[in-house]
Amino acid sequence: MLKLKAGVVAQGLSTEIMLAVCVAQSVYASYGHDCVITSLLDGTHSSTSLHYSGNAVDLRTRIFESTSVAESVARDLGDCLGADYDVVLESDHIHVEYQPKR
Ligand SMILES: [Zn+2]
Numbered sequence: 001m002l003k004l005k006a007g008v009v010a011q012g013l014s015t016e017i018m019l020a021v022c023v024a025q026s027v028y029a030s031y032g033h034d035c036v037i038t039s040l041l042d043g044t045h046s047s048t049s050l051h052y053s054g055n056a057v058d059l060r061t062r063i064f065e066s067t068s069v070a071e072s073v074a075r076d077l078g079d080c081l082g083a084d085y086d087v088v089l090e091s092d093h094i095h096v097e098y099q100p101k102r
Contacts, residue, residue: 009042036060
């Protein structure tokens, strides 16, 4: 199941991030977990963050049993999304951004 944390602003979300969210949901499901979006265009991020243009999403990680599971999920997600996306495991979420390299 895919869920949005209360207060998450989705207006202006890029279709590329929508696709990443679909992929993330299937990766989370393969680990037996719901995928919870904790930030899209809302919240405070670094001044150059891709969140403000709808090209980034944060996903909840506290549901995982251990850091190693979170690392594994982030790695699988990166493998599925390929080179045009960056997947970064932060202290309390997985940050995914669409940033084509060409
Ligand atoms: Zn983020």
